[in-house]
Amino acid sequence: MTPSRTLATTGRVLSQIRHDPRTIALLLLVPSLLIGLVAWIFSETTVFQSVGPAMIALFPFIVMFLVTSITTLRERRTGTLERLLSMPLGKGDLILGYTLAFGLLAVLQSSIAVLFAITVCGLDIEGPVWLLVAVAVADAVLGTTLGLLASAFARTEFQVVQFMPVIVFPQILLGGIFLPRDQLPDVLRVLSDWLPLSHAVDALNAIATGSEDDAYVLGELLIILAWIVGAVILASATLRRRTP
Amino acid sequence: MDTPAEPAVIVADLHARRGTHPVLHGLGLRIPARQVVGLIGPSGSGKTTLMRAIVGVQVVQSGTVTVLGRPAGSAWLRRRVGYVTQDASVYDDLTVRQNLDYFRAVLGAGRSDVARVIEQTDLGASARQLTGSLSGGQRSRVSLAVALLGSPELLVLDEPTVGLDPVLRRDLWTLFHGLAAGGTSLLVSSHVMDEAARCDGLLLMRDGDILADDTPAGLLAATGTADIDAAFLRLIGDDDPDARKEPR
Ligand SMILES: Nc1ncnc2c1ncn2[C@@H]1O[C@H](COP(=O)(O)OP(=O)(O)OP(=O)(O)O)[C@@H](O)[C@H]1O
Ligand SMILES: [Mg+2]
Numbered sequence: 001m002t003p004s005r006t007l008a009t010t011g012r013v014l015s016q017i018r019h020d021p022r023t024i025a026l027l028l029l030v031p032s033l034l035i036g037l038v039a040w041i042f043s044e045t046t047v048f049q050s051v052g053p054a055m056i057a058l059f060p061f062i063v064m065f066l067v068t069s070i071t072t073l074r075e076r077r078t079g080t081l082e083r084l085l086s087m088p089l090g091k092g093d094l095i096l097g098y099t100l101a102f103g104l105l106a107v108l109q110s111s112i113a114v115l116f117a118i119t120v121c122g123l124d125i126e127g128p129v130w131l132l133v134a135v136a137v138a139d140a141v142l143g144t145t146l147g148l149l150a151s152a153f154a155r156t157e158f159q160v161v162q163f164m165p166v167i168v169f170p171q172i173l174l175g176g177i178f179l180p181r182d183q184l185p186d187v188l189r190v191l192s193d194w195l196p197l198s199h200a201v202d203a204l205n206a207i208a209t210g211s212e213d214d215a216y217v218l219g220e221l222l223i224i225l226a227w228i229v230g231a232v233i234l235a236s237a238t239l240r241r242r243t244p
Numbered sequence: 245m246d247t248p249a250e251p252a253v254i255v256a257d258l259h260a261r262r263g264t265h266p267v268l269h270g271l272g273l274r275i276p277a278r279q280v281v282g283l284i285g286p287s288g289s290g291k292t293t294l295m296r297a298i299v300g301v302q303v304v305q306s307g308t309v310t311v312l313g314r315p316a317g318s319a320w321l322r323r324r325v326g327y328v329t330q331d332a333s334v335y336d337d338l339t340v341r342q343n344l345d346y347f348r349a350v351l352g353a354g355r356s357d358v359a360r361v362i363e364q365t366d367l368g369a370s371a372r373q374l375t376g377s378l379s380g381g382q383r384s385r386v387s388l389a390v391a392l393l394g395s396p397e398l399l400v401l402d403e404p405t406v407g408l409d410p411v412l413r414r415d416l417w418t419l420f421h422g423l424a425a426g427g428t429s430l431l432v433s434s435h436v437m438d439e440a441a442r443c444d445g446l447l448l449m450r451d452g453d454i455l456a457d458d459t460p461a462g463l464l465a466a467t468g469t470a471d472i473d474a475a476f477l478r479l480i481g482d483d484d485p486d487a488r489k490e491p492r
Binding site for chain 1: 261262263264299300301302303317319322323325327329331332333334335336337338342346347349350351352374390
């Protein structure tokens with residue numbers, strides 16, 4: 001692995017996205033619009049105040065997962081991946097290059113989403129806003145790295161979408177969005193402790209309500225980062241230079 | 245560089261499956277250095293599988309593939325072997341120049357290389373265009389241009405001239421011979437028989453085996469035919485044992 005090849009890959013992925021206005025809109029605007037929709041649905045109630053933080057975790061996570069997995073899958077299908085792996089590009093260069101490119105987009109995406117939720121949707125945040133953005137970015141990058149990993153096990157775009165109910169939906173159901181996690185049946189609560197999205201939701205809720213100190217939030221952030229690192233390593237390890 | 249050249253590629257007893265389908269069953273061959281060697285054979289005979297094995301992206305069941313003195317696929321070879329896949333493998337959502345700039349960075353080749361390969365593949369006029377908006381022939385030339393980056397010692401080209409007009413094809417074959425004269429070894433697969441006649445050496449493939457390994461002239465003499473088309477048909481039709489030359 002070399003920094004120049006990793007960064008060249010990051011630059012290339014960003015150039016590709018720059019030529020695709022739809023994907024830019026999907027990445028940067030759609031999560032905010034969906035958060036706005038949720039806020040609108042619950043505008044006569046106080047529900048948004050309690051689910052709003054979770055929405056900041058949810059929509060960027062899903063969008064990043066989809067866009068990343070389909071982008072990398074396309075690379076596999078068009079033969080450019082095979083070509084790259086016959087060249088002196090490290091497997092880590094490719095995975096990290098993608099992670100950095102989408103990480104940069106995640107910073108923009110999450111900043112827009114948090115700003116939108118606070119200023120337009122009126123979400124009250126007790127804790128530090130920068131910490132909220134940091135957790136939201138980590139959560140979006142998590143979506144990216146899980147997408148990179150999932151695309152290794154898919155051959156078609158359709159198969160990638162099939163991973164949604166397997167990898168993404170359980171995390172949503174168990175993440176404490178529908179029911180606070182401490183009210184879940186024991187088995188499901190333990191299970192949800194092991195899912196990374198739960199920790200993102202917990203951290204965002206804690207910051208929004210100011211119910212926990214920064215050390216707690218940083219602890220949750222570390223868990224998400226560990227998942228990111230794990231997914232990057234696993235995604236690199238599952239890349240094969242030789243295929244049957 | 246005047247020492248007698250080692251073969252660029254030596255394949256011995258190679259068994260490989262494409263997907264689950266057994267394609268190569270004990271294939272052996274030698275590809276001399278600094279020549280343009282043509283690989284021809286019917287569709288599905290295993291040309292692409294063999295090329296993938298030489299480049300080191302194909303899982304092989306057994307046998308050895310030695311490229312420039314090293315096992316195929318070893319890290320040392322990754323900047324010394326250029327590969328053009330049968331379908332252009334380039335990014336459609338990047339311009340021609342952006343494609344070349346990226347692959348140049350991956351190969352660690354000099355910056356001036358991009359201008360050189362654009363010139364060699366006659367892509368100057370479309371360098372700023374999105375690759376996805378190019379014609380099929382232009383796209384395959386972008387793919388070829390990528391393979392030329394970094395001046396690899398061995399070029400493995402899978403049907404690089406498909407979809408090109410006669411003028412461009414002639415220019416590319418002139419380029420191939422120019423590269424060979426400069427010390428590059430080339431393996432070029434093709435379906436076009438008048439291209440086969442332009443090769444220094446020919447490998448005829450059928451059903452995952454090498455049917456003949458000869459020069460175009462040698463092939464004509466051995467089959468008693470007047471053109472490569474007829475020689476090919478004769479070899480495919482009734483497998484004349486006299487025409488078969490075992491590699492090694
Ligand atoms: N992607 C693939 N997955 C599974 N099997 C494949 C794949 N590509 C080719 N095959 C099988 O492998 C055999 C050899 O294919 P190969 O691509 O090596 O032939 P080829 O000589 O390059 O043909 P062509 O001239 O049509 O390109 C074919 O009979 C085909 O059935
Ligand atoms: Mg082929």
